[in-house]
Amino acid sequence: GESVGLHLPTLSVQEGDNSIINCAYSNSASDYFIWYKQESGKGPQFIIDIRSNMDKRQGQRVTVLLNKTVKHLSLQIAATQPGDSAVYFCAEADMRFGAGTRLTVKP
Amino acid sequence: GAVVSQHPSRVICKSGTSVKIECRSLDFQATTMFWYRQFPKQSLMLMATSNEGSKATYEQGVEKDKFLINHASLTLSTLTVTSAHPEDSSFYICSASYGTGELFFGEGSRLTVL
Numbered sequence: 001g002e003s004v005g006l007h008l009p010t011l012s013v014q015e016g017d018n019s020i021i022n023c024a025y026s027n028s029a030s031d032y033f034i035w036y037k038q039e040s041g042k043g044p045q046f047i048i049d050i051r052s053n054m055d056k057r058q059g060q061r062v063t064v065l066l067n068k069t070v071k072h073l074s075l076q077i078a079a080t081q082p083g084d085s086a087v088y089f090c091a092e093a094d095m096r097f098g099a100g101t102r103l104t105v106k107p
Numbered sequence: 108g109a110v111v112s113q114h115p116s117r118v119i120c121k122s123g124t125s126v127k128i129e130c131r132s133l134d135f136q137a138t139t140m141f142w143y144r145q146f147p148k149q150s151l152m153l154m155a156t157s158n159e160g161s162k163a164t165y166e167q168g169v170e171k172d173k174f175l176i177n178h179a180s181l182t183l184s185t186l187t188v189t190s191a192h193p194e195d196s197s198f199y200i201c202s203a204s205y206g207t208g209e210l211f212f213g214e215g216s217r218l219t220v221l
Contacts, residue, residue: 042215
């Protein structure tokens, strides 16, 4: 999840659909990952985390999947709602953020 | 939940002046604080990591004399943008941790340098 100042990719979904947001990381030694949600003009908010000894972790309407083989994380949001519209970032234990994905939920 | 407060939320200054941004952990002691910079429609760029009572560790490419970071107590870290110029205009965000790995973020400070 090394941030290099790239412009954000976007994902647009219909309200009620499931959303999947992906993140690739580069450090194979990373042992802790966090997903954050950032609404416009605000600081990021914690959504869910996962340690490297797990492949999957579930929260309320969110699930994080970790594939250490290909160094890939995904965040799944079930029954996406308009309030889920935001930018989503993954971060590694070193607190560096990935490029982020802008999720837009259409009513 | 843990609360981190940033002040000011918005600041406009003239080119050449210095601006100080405060980051406070309100209900916990932050062993480590992080400062980020975010340009519009871009990700957060980690600028520096600061531990209470010690010098901040700056990321490559971040000028430590330009962005002065002080972490004088377990609840306060400050970022001073010295001799600010228009290219320093950005959204500056701090976060704090008390060792669990989870970060608690401030609401950010939007700096506009005229």
